Amino acid sequence: SPSDPEGPSGSQSSHRLLAYSDALISIIATVMILPVAHTPVESYEVLSLQVLLSTKIGVYLMTFLIVSMAWAAHSRLFQVVVRIDDYLALFNLVCMMLITFLPYTFSLMAAFPEHVLGILLFCGCVMVIGLVQTVMVLYAFSRPHLLHPQLQDRPDLSHYQHHILRVILRVPLMCLLASVTAAVCFQLSYVLLAIVIFLPYISAARCGSGAGSWAGGGVPEELLLYSFLPHEPLSKERLEAFSDGVYAIVATLLILDICEDNVPDPSLVSQRFNGSLVLALRSYGPEYLAYFGSFATVGLLWFVHHSLFLHVTKVTRLMGLLNTFSLAFVGGLPLAYQLTHEFPTHSQNELEAIQISCIIIFFAGLFQLCIWVVALHHQQECLLPRVRYGGSEHLLMLAKLSLYPCVALGTFLLTCVLSQFSAPIFHLMELTVPLAFLLLRLLLRLLLALLRLLLLQLPSSEEGSTLLYTAVDS
Amino acid sequence: SPSDPEGPSGSQSSHRLLAYSDALISIIATVMILPVAHTPVESYEVLSLQVLLSTKIGVYLMTFLIVSMAWAAHSRLFQVVVRIDDYLALFNLVCMMLITFLPYTFSLMAAFPEHVLGILLFCGCVMVIGLVQTVMVLYAFSRPHLLHPQLQDRPDLSHYQHHILRVILRVPLMCLLASVTAAVCFQLSYVLLAIVIFLPYISAARCGSGAGSWAGGGVPEELLLYSFLPHEPLSKERLEAFSDGVYAIVATLLILDICEDNVPDPSLVSQRFNGSLVLALRSYGPEYLAYFGSFATVGLLWFVHHSLFLHVTKVTRLMGLLNTFSLAFVGGLPLAYQLTHEFPTHSQNELEAIQISCIIIFFAGLFQLCIWVVALHHQQECLLPRVRYGGSEHLLMLAKLSLYPCVALGTFLLTCVLSQFSAPIFHLMELTVPLAFLLLRLLLRLLLALLRLLLLQLPSSEEGSTLLYTAVDS
Numbered sequence: 048s049p050s051d052p053e054g055p056s057g058s059q060s061s062h063r064l065l066a067y068s069d070a071l072i073s074i075i076a077t078v079m080i081l082p083v084a085h086t087p088v089e090s091y092e093v094l095s096l097q098v099l100l101s102t103k104i105g106v107y108l109m110t111f112l113i114v115s116m117a118w119a120a121h122s123r124l125f126q127v128v129v130r131i132d133d134y135l136a137l138f139n140l141v142c143m144m145l146i147t148f149l150p151y152t153f154s155l156m157a158a159f160p161e162h163v164l165g166i167l168l169f170c171g172c173v174m175v176i177g178l179v180q181t182v183m184v185l186y187a188f189s190r191p192h193l194l195h196p197q198l199q200d201r202p203d204l205s206h207y208q209h210h211i212l213r214v215i216l217r218v219p220l221m222c223l224l225a226s227v228t229a230a231v232c233f234q235l236s237y238v239l240l241a242i243v244i245f246l247p248y249i250s251a252a253r254c255g256s257g258a259g260s261w262a263g264g265g266v267p268e269e270l271l272l273y274s275f276l277p278h279e280p281l282s283k284e285r286l287e288a289f290s291d292g293v294y295a296i297v298a299t300l301l302i303l304d305i306c307e308d309n310v311p312d313p314s315l316v317s318q319r320f321n322g323s324l325v326l327a328l329r330s331y332g333p334e335y336l337a338y339f340g341s342f343a344t345v346g347l348l349w350f351v352h353h354s355l356f357l358h359v360t361k362v363t364r365l366m367g368l369l370n371t372f373s374l375a376f377v378g379g380l381p382l383a384y385q386l387t388h389e390f391p392t393h394s395q396n397e398l399e400a401i402q403i404s405c406i407i408i409f410f411a412g413l414f415q416l417c418i419w420v421v422a423l424h425h426q427q428e429c430l431l432p433r434v435r436y437g438g439s440e441h442l443l444m445l446a447k448l449s450l451y452p453c454v455a456l457g458t459f460l461l462t463c464v465l466s467q468f469s470a471p472i473f474h475l476m477e478l479t480v481p482l483a484f485l486l487l488r489l490l491l492r493l494l495l496a497l498l499r500l501l502l503l504q505l506p507s508s509e510e511g512s513t514l515l516y517t518a519v520d521s
Numbered sequence: 522s523p524s525d526p527e528g529p530s531g532s533q534s535s536h537r538l539l540a541y542s543d544a545l546i547s548i549i550a551t552v553m554i555l556p557v558a559h560t561p562v563e564s565y566e567v568l569s570l571q572v573l574l575s576t577k578i579g580v581y582l583m584t585f586l587i588v589s590m591a592w593a594a595h596s597r598l599f600q601v602v603v604r605i606d607d608y609l610a611l612f613n614l615v616c617m618m619l620i621t622f623l624p625y626t627f628s629l630m631a632a633f634p635e636h637v638l639g640i641l642l643f644c645g646c647v648m649v650i651g652l653v654q655t656v657m658v659l660y661a662f663s664r665p666h667l668l669h670p671q672l673q674d675r676p677d678l679s680h681y682q683h684h685i686l687r688v689i690l691r692v693p694l695m696c697l698l699a700s701v702t703a704a705v706c707f708q709l710s711y712v713l714l715a716i717v718i719f720l721p722y723i724s725a726a727r728c729g730s731g732a733g734s735w736a737g738g739g740v741p742e743e744l745l746l747y748s749f750l751p752h753e754p755l756s757k758e759r760l761e762a763f764s765d766g767v768y769a770i771v772a773t774l775l776i777l778d779i780c781e782d783n784v785p786d787p788s789l790v791s792q793r794f795n796g797s798l799v800l801a802l803r804s805y806g807p808e809y810l811a812y813f814g815s816f817a818t819v820g821l822l823w824f825v826h827h828s829l830f831l832h833v834t835k836v837t838r839l840m841g842l843l844n845t846f847s848l849a850f851v852g853g854l855p856l857a858y859q860l861t862h863e864f865p866t867h868s869q870n871e872l873e874a875i876q877i878s879c880i881i882i883f884f885a886g887l888f889q890l891c892i893w894v895v896a897l898h899h900q901q902e903c904l905l906p907r908v909r910y911g912g913s914e915h916l917l918m919l920a921k922l923s924l925y926p927c928v929a930l931g932t933f934l935l936t937c938v939l940s941q942f943s944a945p946i947f948h949l950m951e952l953t954v955p956l957a958f959l960l961l962r963l964l965l966r967l968l969l970a971l972l973r974l975l976l977l978q979l980p981s982s983e984e985g986s987t988l989l990y991t992a993v994d995s
Binding site: 059060063064066067070071074075078079081082085133134136137140143144147148150151154155158159162164165287288291292294295296298299302303305306307309310311313316324325328338339342343346347349350353354356357481484485487 | 533534537538540541544545548549552553555556559607608610611614617618621622624625628629632633636638639761762765766768769770772773776777779780781783784785787790798799802813816817820821823824827828830831955958959961
């Protein structure tokens with residue numbers, strides 16, 4: 048069995064290797080948010096600051112997307128290779144080292160779009176990753192006991208190996224083409240790189256429509272593992288580990304800065320604050336508030352994610368994609384919170400920072416809700432009975448998932464109307480949402496009782512409302 | 522079963538909650554290395570720089586120890602409470618938020634040792650954590666299906682609950698005492714805090730000698746879970762998750778800085794380097810080298826850790842403590858690597874930085890080796906047969922674990938003798954160690970063949986050497 052710690056001829060369970068890889072990749076996916084965070088607000092004109100910030104945010108989002116793609120490819124590979132040995136573990140470390148270098152090469156590309164060097168470095172990294180993965184596939188297929196049990200006894204194993212190698216190698220080949228083209232016309236090489244990054248989605252659409260592209264016939268069920276079909280299952284365990292890593296690093300982003308920057312210099316305290324540490328720390332007050340606010344929000348979004356995936360039995364690629372989008376928004380949250388306190392009160396900037404925070408929370412929550420909606424479309428395979436339509440926790444799950452989008456939208460609209468009270472409204476929201484989560488079952492029951500009272504006026508719907516009422520009664 | 526995703530009355534598997542907590546705590550344990558890393562070398566005199574650095578390193582090490590203690594307490598609690606529900610998950614998030622704030626309060630204490638505020642903040646945090654944990658224990662014991670299956674049917678459940686509450690509550694009580702004392706005599710309150718932090722070890726020794734402190738009789742086997750005995754098992758899964766988090770964040774520390782600082786400004790490149798990006802990046806060369814060197818070292822130390830714990834079946838508290846020491850040294854590694862390139866070549870500083878790197882690698886590896894040695898002392902319970910004395914992979918494991926300490930010691934001694942070649946020797950070491958790990962089986966076989974040749978001269982030891990030879994032959 049794949050979870051057995053010791054197997055034949057020194058093969059090992061891959062569990063911990065994958066957990067470590069997930070931790071590394073999730074840190075790297077969020078790393079480009081740091082240059083956004085540490086952009087000095089004062090030293091730029093308003094317009095150039097906005098250009099700079101939007102460039103950096105663009106780099107962050109693209110990096111997140113690229114690294115998530117690399118993670119998905121890694122995840123797919125280790126759904127086929129389910130056991131490892133020392134050599135695979137060491138090759139995987141080489142792979143990780145190169146993946147962690149990708150964000151830097153990409154940010155070079157973004158800062159110097161007309162220099163060939165950035166493109167060459169990026170393509171070089173991707174090509175070497177592709178080659179290392181090719182070596183890993185060849186190695187694993189030469190030792191079939193490392194492969195997924197369903198594959199080990201297949202007669203067309205070499206056919207399958209060629210399929211996987213074709214999928215893996217087309218990325219470095221496109222990059223080779225892009226780096227050759229870069230010398231002639233760098234615009235064209237960007238087009239090629241864009242194709243590389245979105246290739247999985249293009250081929251998903253092609254496979255989805257063609258369906259018979261696999262050797263002229265239908266795709267066998269077990270080959271779904273490496274087929275790029277939209278309903279292809281992802282490893283739920285790895286998706287959770289990757290998400291946990293992102294939520295953890297994002298939740299601690301602000302405290303990392305606070306620990307580094309907000310311990311005042313003893314000589315400064317004795318000179319400027321007459322030795323009163325309390326006065327010295329009071330100036331940092333808003334930063335502590337930003338930290339606790341962002342930690343609570345990220346923590347509660349993690350809680351919603353956790354509650355949802357507890358009831359998910361199968362993760363499709365579309366759900367994985369929506370999860371990536373949600374995580375990308377979560378990554379921007381601490382900075383938005385930080386910005387809310389950096390500007391003078393009642394200024395236009397403060398209002399904008401608060402509204403941006405609301406928009407980010409809204410989308411992070413909305414994409415989580417979308418994951419559930421997609422899962423409900425295939426609820427027989429994707430969800431446990433409890434949260435399906437009519438399940439005992441269906442409404443509770445809906446309440447959990449829609450709490451943040453609703454509150455964020457409400458706060459946004461309120462700050463539009465009552466713009467001079469935007470800061471108090473936002474702080475009130477920060478305080479009430481954790482309480483709302485604690486009392487969610489109670490609130491839901493109250494809401495349903497209220498609904499029932501209203502619906503009882505219409506005698507025909509009585510049965511439906513009883514169903515609603517008993518649904519949260521368990 | 523505890524791994525069942527859905528249990529009775531909305532209880533859930535705690536697996537993912539613990540993984541997320543481990544990720545958060547491991548990031549926070551290493552966070553105080555950042556102020557050390559970002560201390561500007563140029564702007565201080567040599568002596569004050571050394572004082573500043575050693576203070577910051579002291580703060581880092583103490584923070585690591587304190588956060589590790591908090592992690593151990595958290596781990597111990599969730600060995601008793603094996604299933605969770607929504608309320609426990611939310612309470613746990615509150616706990617995590619306070620734990621992530623501990624390093625900051627501690628660094629305030631270190632920067633202003635004579636101010637009461639630092640002590641009060643630290644004690645306040647610890648007291649609130651203790652109270653939240655008390656609430657969690659009371660809640661979990663009022664719903665026995667959340668507890669460890671061995672406990673659920675025990676008649677003396679309330680006795681056990683009181684034991685756990687006593688253990689948990691003495692920490693906040695000591696902190697209360699310390700914060701009251703701080704107003705009178707702050708030195709005394711430091712003594713009290715030191716007792717709090719090292720209390721688990723003191724009571725371990727007391728329990729170990731007394732042995733009968735548990736309700737006047739011997740400690741039942743299943744109650745080892747919360748006994749503070751030195752042989753009390755730790756959760757292996759959580760120790761691995763915590764270690765993975767530390768290795769992952771440490772491996773990426775340098776690339777975080779590189780991504781943020783080492784993308785040159787386009788205007789600077791066109792002015793100073795005539796638009797040549799290659800020339801501009803060449804000045805960062807040493808930093809890339811430091812990154813790859815530290816990533817490879819941390820990655821390979823992770824690999825050794827992974828190989829060892831693959832064969833460990835039970836983790837005792839002593840092994841956990843040695844693991845913490847090893848991780849604390851690993852945390853300093855990237856900085857040591859970075860320092861090796863910050864000073865002019867052939868300077869005394871460069872030599873010292875290289876030697877410090879060797880010392881750190883040596884201790885990080887040595888403590889890993891110690892974990893194995895301790896496990897070998899109880900090899901029947903703690904290790905799989907393969908790596909016990911005479912097992913088929915005993916020698917291979919010894920080689921893996923002793924490679925880094927030996928190489929680091931060798932490099933250190935070489936740089937003492939050939940101090941003008943210290944940098945080339947160090948770079949050669951960085952290059953050869955990954956190769957040595959790849960070829961470890963081969964190298965070991967060669968070494969043993971050599972040994973056999975030598976030993977064959979002495980006819981009496983032939984049998985022993987054959988045993989040695991066949992040991993790595995599988």
